[in-house]
Amino acid sequence: MTDAAAEMATVFQQLHKLFKGSPGQVGALASGSSRLVIIGPGQEVVDRRPGLKSALLFARKLTSEEAAQIDSGQARIRLVRKGGRIQYPLDLGETAAAVRQLLGAEAIVKYLDSDSRLVPAKLRQLGYELNIEVPAKLRSRGDIQFHLAQVLAGHQARSGGTNQGD
Incomplete structure (x- = not known):
């Protein structure tokens, strides 16, 4: 054949x-x-x-x-109904780079909250990508998002409004 x-x-x-x-x-x-x-x-x-x-x-x-x-077998054909969307694999490196560009804790929390793939375990991994330690006592998605946003906003305030990485 x-x-x-x-x-x-x-x-x-x-x-x-x-x-x-x-x-x-x-x-x-x-x-x-x-x-x-x-x-x-x-x-x-x-x-x-x-x-x-x-x-x-x-x-x-x-x-x-x-x-x-x-x-x-690398790709498949699937039916996507109108209004449906395709969810791509989460790239924590890209997410970390995008978060670093955001100014202010509110914008960071809004960005992190908009992606349903960022469950607590992935948020902890994102913290690792951002060189931010996430305390074990923080378990909920919102608490981890808020912690990451507060730490990043603090770094931004100390570095003059930009956060290019630690």
Whole structure:
């Protein structure tokens, strides 16, 4: 099997998983009332299911790099409903750099509170990134946020309004 065929097979497996919630589609394929076809340029499937058309358009727009990532398991196809969002992994180094640029404890607390991924354990790790010791007695998210903000604001006040790191 060529690389391109393997990549497309993986894409179709992912699309199958995407529509797995609708068992009627699989049943229609198995019973013969539906079929798989190759569509040429300028042709389109006339179907009452808008999801199928969207999925095929999506598959056509995949770059070879994206298809390779799907094939290798590094990426997956997922359905994101309107209004939904994709949450990326938390990079504490980037977060620490952003927090250092903020002026004032209130702005720091607001920034830290806006990211739901910053749970108490991650806030302690962020404190380590910022070279700030977080006392063990501070357990709640708000207490740790306030402590980090107060210490950073103190550093800023002593250094003339900027905090480039300790």
